[in-house]
Every structure is written in C-alpha cells, then in structure tokens.
Amino acid sequence: MAEEFEKNYMLYICTGCDIGNSIDVEKLKEVADEEFSVPAKTHEYLCGKEGVELIKKDIEEGVNTIIIAACSPRVNYDTFDFPNVIVERVNLREHVAWSHKPNDPKTQMLAEDYIRMGIVKAQKMEFPEPYKEEITKTVLVIGGGVTGLTSAIEAANAGYDVVLVEKEAELGGWVKKFAKITPNEPPFREPREPDIDEKIKQVMENDRIKVYTSAYVEKISGQPGLFDVVINQNGNQEEVRVGSIVVAVGWEPYDATKLENLGFGKYPDVITNVMLEEMVKENGKIIVPSTGEPAKRVAFIQCAGQRDPEHLPYCSSICCMVSLKQALYVRELNDGQAFIFYKDMRTPGEYEDFYKRVQEDPGVFLTKGEIKSITKTDNGMLVEVANTLLGEDIEVEVDLVVLATGMVSRLKKIADMLEAKEEGEAKEGEAGETEEAEEKLAEAIEEVGGILNLTYRKGPELPALKYGFPDSNFICFPYETQRTAIYAAGPFRQPMGVAESEEDATGAALKAVQALELISRGAATFPRVGDLSYPEFFLQRCTQCKRCTEECPFGALDEDEKGTPKPNPNRCRRCGVCMGACPERIISFKNYNVDMIGSMVKSIYVPEDEDEGLRFLAFVCENDAYPAFDMAALNRMEWHPDVRIIPVRCLGSFNVVWVADALSRGIDGVILIGCKYGDDYQCHFIKGSELANRRMENVQETLQRLALEAERVQVVQLPISEYDKIPQIIQEFVERIEDEFGPNPYKGF
Known part of the structure; x- marks a missing residue:
C-alpha cells in the first residue's frame, strides 16, 4: 500500500450473540453518521459466510478502513483479517452485551462510547511499514551436548544452515560421560543406552551444519537476522553472520x-x-x-x-x-x-x-x-x-x-558476577572501586568463558531470574529469553533430564526457525507474532534522558556517545514500553501511538449532569487484563457500566499524558490494570507492569498540577486466573471515587 491514501470508512455492527437484543443498534449507526460521517451496516451473523462476503464486497467497491463492532478482537481474528485494509475491532459482545444490563440507558451509552473510540482509533491508524533487510537464515547453536546436537539436527532437517560451537575438544557433553540414561519409551522400566554417538555422527555428516570444537563465542553484535558472531577457536578468530541463536550450554553440578x-x-x-x-x-x-x-x-x-x-x-x-x-x-x-x-x-x-x-x-x-x-x-x-x-x-x-x-545453570555464575558489578556501580563516589570491579568482572567472565558476550547496552549475557535461569517468563513462553531471537534450551533453561532436553531442543530450534521467517517479513516475534509495526523515533526532539534505553525490556535500544537512542528494530517485540517511557512523546507506531490513545480518551462522552453517572477509564493490558475481562463476560459477570475500557499493548506502554488527557476532559477516575509482577512475575513484556507502577510518581505530579486527588488514579495487578475478581475491583474503585472525592471539578470545561 502507498504511504498516503484517502480513507473510505464503513462501520459493521453485528446483531447476533445478544448484541441486537441488548443495544439499540440504530442509535449506534446515528452516532457514527452524525458525529463522524461514517456509514454503517448491520448483519445478524457478521462472522458467518454471508457477513464476511458483505464486507469483502464493500472492500472491492473501495472501502479500505473498516470498524467491526461485534465480538472481542481476541476471537475471529482470522475471519476479519483483510489484506490492504485497516481493520479496527469494537468489543460490543463481551464488554457490553454479555457484561451489562440489556436495554439499559447506561449500557447504551457504553456501547456508543465504544463506537466513538473505535472510529477515532481507525482514523488515527496508518498501515504499518515493516522494517525489512536482507537477513541471514542461519541458526547459531551454542553447546554441543545432547541439547545442542538435537537443536542443530532439527534446524538442519527443517532446511536451515547451522553453526554449532562447542567449547570442549569433542561433542557430546555430559551424556558422553553417562553409562546409561533414564528410560523415555514404553514400558519405562529399564535404563537405556545413550544414543549420543549417533547424534554426533548425524551432525558431523550433515552438510548444513558447520561445527567448531575447542571454541567459544567471543562477541555477538548486531540484531536478529543480522547477528555478527566472532568465534574463537584455539586462539584463531573467525566471524560469521547468523540470524537466530539457540543457547544450549547445559548445566553444572x-x-x-x-x-x-x-x-x-x-x-x-x-x-x-x-x-x-x-x-x-x-x-x-x-x-x-x-x-x-x-x-x-x-x-x-x-x-x-x-x-x-x-x-x-x-x-x-x-x-x-x-x-x-x-x-x-x-x-x-x-x-x-x-x-x-x-x-x-x-x-x-x-x-x-x-x-x-x-x-x-x-x-x-x-x-x-x-x-x-x-x-x-x-x-x-x-x-x-x-x-x-x-x-x-x-x-x-x-x-x-x-x-x-x-543442576545449576551455566548462566548463574556470570549472573552473580554481573550483579556484583551493578552493586559496585551503585556506590557513589567510589569510582576506583567500580573500575576495579569492572576489571575483576572482565577477568572472571574470561575465566568462565562467557556465553554470548553480546555488545548490547543492556549487558553481555541473558538476564537471569533469581535462580540463575534465563527464562523470559516462567509460565507463558518456553524457550524465550529477554533477547529477541535468542532461545534457551535444555538444562540451561531449567533443570531437566536427557529425554526432556531432546524435546526442549526441538522446540527451541523451531522457535529459532520461526524467528527467522518472521524477521525476514519485518514481523514481530512472540508475543505479538506477526505485528508489522515498529517504533519510530522523532530524534530531533530527543533530550537524551535515556529512559527508553534503560527501560526497554529486550535490549532493542543502544545509545550513541551523547546518549541518543540507536534503535535495532529486529530486536524489538513491539511492546511500546519505550513509548510509555518517553516524556517528550517522540516515539510512536503507525498503528499505536500517544495521539491515538489520547484522541480515543477525548472522544468519550462525559455527561455534565451527575444523574447520568460519572465516567471512569480503565487502561488494561491486552495480554492478561483484557482477556480476563473477556473471561468474566463469558461467565456473565457484570461490572460497573460507567467504566470504559481501553486496551494497551502493555501497561509499560502507558504514557502519563493520558492521565492528563482523561482528567482534563472530565473523566472522574482512571484505573490501570496490568499483569502481576515480582519474583513470580507474569508480565508478557517482562517489566511493563512494574514500570507502570514506578511511573505513578510522574502521575502524582500531573495530578498536583491539575489540583486533583492522587487517589483518582490507581494501578492494579491482575493475573488472568483472577478474572472473577474484576467486578469487585471495578466496583470498589468506582465507589471510592464517588464516596470520597465526587465528580471531577474539570467536568464541563
């Protein structure tokens, strides 16, 4: 698609699944027509064959920007995926019809506000322009034990070239030293002979796999698809380019x-x-x-x-x-x-x-x-x-x-050293000690050998959890780490036996292959798989505050000598944490930006008459909180009808200016609902929810400038499994504002 094109809008409203029985659909069409000059059509089964054909026919006749007011955007996403068309989804089923009283004035107002927000979002949305470069579809496997060998074999069998690096003189790792291994097939009664020699043979005879033994990775620079890897083999350096990485360096007793x-x-x-x-x-x-x-x-x-x-x-x-x-x-x-x-x-x-x-x-x-x-x-x-x-x-x-x-991850010793270094840097006025600590760290890492030796601003190795293992998230994403297109496998990832390591190796290899294919199209990897957008920086207004580079969970941003961010788009997971961090609001996505969400906030109808109720905003994480609301609706739970929900990619992408937008508009309270964080965190973007909570200090300053109570803004952690608590959380928040503070004094301005 061309960068600029004239948008031709159409709103489609589904009347099925109780939507038509709960909401006056004609009034929704009036809102679209009278306030936005957007025509609307209805269908009783929009996701069915006839409904989809209706949309496709209009697209053929020139409609290129559509708003689908129907079920949650978390369902039927393939059904409503139309090429070269901007599509925005409005959740009338779960968030209105299934969770509020049918044919009630407040339910109707809620639906009308969602229509307004959906149209405004579509107006502000542009086609993403994927970041694409010619990449190398080669997988680097670090570690030549059973996990590394299996990953290399599986990636090669899938048709990809592999570079395998093993620090010892021969392949095989721990399993080469084992007499027998635990059974992995029926009847599971007798130990089995290791088949490690057969795996070594397969690797050595595979033309797609290049093996370096007595070698280690000295340095990795660049980004996914374009990693430049310096391999040191017996003191000789060789540089290779790879696209993704499987780390399978095993464990230590x-x-x-x-x-x-x-x-x-x-x-x-x-x-x-x-x-x-x-x-x-x-x-x-x-x-x-x-x-x-x-x-x-x-x-x-x-x-x-x-x-x-x-x-x-x-x-x-x-x-x-x-x-x-x-x-x-x-x-x-x-x-x-x-x-x-x-x-x-x-x-x-x-x-x-x-x-x-x-x-x-x-x-x-x-x-x-x-x-x-x-x-x-x-x-x-x-x-x-x-x-x-x-x-x-x-x-x-x-x-x-x-x-x-x-079993101890080989990362733990390095992680402990890096932690000691950070503690040393934290000591004020002790530059000499910090310099000495730097030297000791370098010596220690050289002694251990390092693993990745990344040139990332965020550090040379994978971040480790409290036990020294590099999982990105202990529940949701096996193999993922906090560095895009770098996957952990086997006992390096978490303690496991040989059979489990072989399965784990296969999974990691497939993730590495998937990353190559996604990146070659300019698309995001997990969790926003397929997203073609990426953050754009208007650096002319950058103040070098370093918040974006410090807060990016995935090391996607480096810095130049002045502290100006240097984006590495292929490392980005599209979470928007950098956008939320930026006080100058110079970071945006084509389909997700500060102006877009602010405009959605400003489109909400805020009644001046208290009899029509107060207005509240809930910014909810699309990964846990939003689906939790959907689950509550599926169970026909009701929450307060004066609350409007705006999904965000991650609570870490929340920019504090949206608080000012909301409260200056007359919104009476704002609640941010994100993932649980801490030692057993569940945030899909690692630190997003925690960062949002930290930024509340800036929110307090915003409220003080507006002469408003700090309690009008609240942050809540909500694991998806606690969806049943949503009605109570919302009710308690609304009642506190109503009882203790009353209407927003800016209402009506």
Whole structure:
C-alpha cells in the first residue's frame, strides 16, 4: 500500500450473540453518521459466510478502513483479517452485551462510547511499514551436548544452515560421560543406552551444519537476522553472520564442597551422583574410593543441598530418576543393596512405572526421611535418618554414600558476577572501586568463558531470574529469553533430564526457525507474532534522558556517545514500553501511538449532569487484563457500566499524558490494570507492569498540577486466573471515587 491514501470508512455492527437484543443498534449507526460521517451496516451473523462476503464486497467497491463492532478482537481474528485494509475491532459482545444490563440507558451509552473510540482509533491508524533487510537464515547453536546436537539436527532437517560451537575438544557433553540414561519409551522400566554417538555422527555428516570444537563465542553484535558472531577457536578468530541463536550450554553440578554437613570433602567415601555416573562409565563397576573394593551397600541421599534456602531453593527435577537408575547399577554390577532416603520422590508421568520397577526390587530400600548425620565407622559410613516412614529413626551402615546434588545453570555464575558489578556501580563516589570491579568482572567472565558476550547496552549475557535461569517468563513462553531471537534450551533453561532436553531442543530450534521467517517479513516475534509495526523515533526532539534505553525490556535500544537512542528494530517485540517511557512523546507506531490513545480518551462522552453517572477509564493490558475481562463476560459477570475500557499493548506502554488527557476532559477516575509482577512475575513484556507502577510518581505530579486527588488514579495487578475478581475491583474503585472525592471539578470545561 502507498504511504498516503484517502480513507473510505464503513462501520459493521453485528446483531447476533445478544448484541441486537441488548443495544439499540440504530442509535449506534446515528452516532457514527452524525458525529463522524461514517456509514454503517448491520448483519445478524457478521462472522458467518454471508457477513464476511458483505464486507469483502464493500472492500472491492473501495472501502479500505473498516470498524467491526461485534465480538472481542481476541476471537475471529482470522475471519476479519483483510489484506490492504485497516481493520479496527469494537468489543460490543463481551464488554457490553454479555457484561451489562440489556436495554439499559447506561449500557447504551457504553456501547456508543465504544463506537466513538473505535472510529477515532481507525482514523488515527496508518498501515504499518515493516522494517525489512536482507537477513541471514542461519541458526547459531551454542553447546554441543545432547541439547545442542538435537537443536542443530532439527534446524538442519527443517532446511536451515547451522553453526554449532562447542567449547570442549569433542561433542557430546555430559551424556558422553553417562553409562546409561533414564528410560523415555514404553514400558519405562529399564535404563537405556545413550544414543549420543549417533547424534554426533548425524551432525558431523550433515552438510548444513558447520561445527567448531575447542571454541567459544567471543562477541555477538548486531540484531536478529543480522547477528555478527566472532568465534574463537584455539586462539584463531573467525566471524560469521547468523540470524537466530539457540543457547544450549547445559548445566553444572551444584558445588558439593558446600555440603560438608553431609560428609562431602570430609570423607572420601561420600561422593556425588555425577561422580558415581562417571565411575560406572569408566570402570564398569562401583568401588569404594578409600579401599578400591566393590561397594556392596550404597546409600543415596536425595535433595542434597536442594529445596534448601541455604543452597538451591528449587528441585532439579531429574535427581530422583537418576538415583533410581543408579540403584539398579548397584544391584546389577555389584549384586549389592541400595538405600534411597528422600524428602519426596518425584517421578512425574510415565516415569512412575520406572519407580515401581525399582520398588519391586528386593535389594532396594526406599524411605522418606531427614538425614541427621553421616559419620565414618570402622566398617564404612553410618547414615542416621530421622522422621522416616517407618515411624522411628534408623541407622544404616554402608560402604558408599552418594549425594544427589542438583543442576545449576551455566548462566548463574556470570549472573552473580554481573550483579556484583551493578552493586559496585551503585556506590557513589567510589569510582576506583567500580573500575576495579569492572576489571575483576572482565577477568572472571574470561575465566568462565562467557556465553554470548553480546555488545548490547543492556549487558553481555541473558538476564537471569533469581535462580540463575534465563527464562523470559516462567509460565507463558518456553524457550524465550529477554533477547529477541535468542532461545534457551535444555538444562540451561531449567533443570531437566536427557529425554526432556531432546524435546526442549526441538522446540527451541523451531522457535529459532520461526524467528527467522518472521524477521525476514519485518514481523514481530512472540508475543505479538506477526505485528508489522515498529517504533519510530522523532530524534530531533530527543533530550537524551535515556529512559527508553534503560527501560526497554529486550535490549532493542543502544545509545550513541551523547546518549541518543540507536534503535535495532529486529530486536524489538513491539511492546511500546519505550513509548510509555518517553516524556517528550517522540516515539510512536503507525498503528499505536500517544495521539491515538489520547484522541480515543477525548472522544468519550462525559455527561455534565451527575444523574447520568460519572465516567471512569480503565487502561488494561491486552495480554492478561483484557482477556480476563473477556473471561468474566463469558461467565456473565457484570461490572460497573460507567467504566470504559481501553486496551494497551502493555501497561509499560502507558504514557502519563493520558492521565492528563482523561482528567482534563472530565473523566472522574482512571484505573490501570496490568499483569502481576515480582519474583513470580507474569508480565508478557517482562517489566511493563512494574514500570507502570514506578511511573505513578510522574502521575502524582500531573495530578498536583491539575489540583486533583492522587487517589483518582490507581494501578492494579491482575493475573488472568483472577478474572472473577474484576467486578469487585471495578466496583470498589468506582465507589471510592464517588464516596470520597465526587465528580471531577474539570467536568464541563
């Protein structure tokens, strides 16, 4: 489409799904015609074949900007997707007909306001012009263990070139050191032989995969589709260009030297599960380290340093399965006895069959219990266990103790270093210390090797959650990280076993491939998949305040030497957080901008007569809050009819000027409803909801300038699962404004 074109409007109103029975549709047509000169048509089943044909016929005759007043924009989006046509959706079904009293004057006014806002939004909307460059459709896989090998194979099988980088001299990772691995196919009763050699062979023989061993990534610059990667192999540098990245660098065992209370480091016959696995792989038998004799009686201590706030607060998910497997080693290789002491035995899904298989073995003793002590005796090691299922404390003398230590992401050590660096920078007046900290950080990262070594302003590695894992969001987006087109897989992403890692690797590879295809079209990746818009910056008015570069959750913005933002459009997720951050309002999208939302606010009818009710605005996140309103409506819950809902891409995209727009217009109160944030955050854009809450200080200043009460604006966190709380949240907000503050004094101006 051309950049400029004359808009030809048409409003389509569906009368089905109780809309026609709840609202006077003719009056809606009058609003469109008399206030905006927009013609309107109605249909009883707009999403049906005849309704769609009606719209298509009008498009053929020249209509190019349509407003569909029907069901939620979250449904039938494919049905109402018309090429080269601006489409705006007005939610009359869920947000009016299904959630308010039918044929009530306030319900009618609500519907009319939604029509006004929909038309104004369509007026302000332009066709997005996608940012497109010729990109490289090559996937970089970092890590040559089972996860990395699987990702490389899957991406290559999908028809994409792959560059695989492994820091060790040979491929295979941890699995190369394992004697056997847990079962992953029916009947789930016997450990299986690793097929790692076959995977290595597939990789080495695939013409699409280029392998670098004894190598690491020295630097990554650029953006998705156009990443320039410097690979250091045995001291020699080589630069390659890739489009997307899978990080599969695996895991590290928890440092068992911190578990002296369990005897590690104190007694040679206390080892870890990893040490036992390597022993069986190398020797084909289990021996007592202090004597070299076969271990006939072996105790396995589960959750060694796990689910413990002093060590690893989380469960590593696979340790129970590993100990069950290793108990069978004791039985089969040494004809010995195995004792497994656990906090809880976790064998999810079909792995329960493997658990039953081990339970059936008379030579394996299992009990829940707490380890009181592990001490050396003349005949071996004495394990004392309290609070057992037997109802009494027990003592077991064994030849060998095996600690089930947990899995730690390879990112954690680097994340801890970066956190220490930030803490050092936060100290005022201690430039020397900060410089020293910088040098120590550089040395430490060089020692660890780094992983990505990004040149991003936001830091060289992926941001990590509190446990050191790089998930973008713990519920919604497997594989995603906070860096666009860079995907985490396997135990680097979260603790998991070999079978799960293979599945995870496939998923990450497919996400990397999807990213390449989307980016090649100038389209956004998750969660706004397919969005062709991207932020445009009117830099002539930029004050170099750095708010956009600091607040962008995805590192999409770098800075020049003056602090002016340097956009990397392919890194952008189109959340609009930068737009919400900018005090000069110089950032906008073709189909989402400050003027558009402000104009929608100003289009609302605000009655001067209190008998018609007050007016309230709810800015709601399109990811959790908006669908929560839809869910409440589906359950026929009602909320206050004086509230108008405006969806925003993310609460982080909320610009405080909209508060001034609303309150100066006479709106009596504004509520912002976004995702839950914190340690178990659910914000689709990482920090958006939290940032909106922080910006409330600016809102307070705006209200003070307007001589209005700060309480007229409220921020609420609403997980989608709490949709049933919506009527109460809205009612309490409205009642507080009505009872404590009354109408907005700007009403009528």
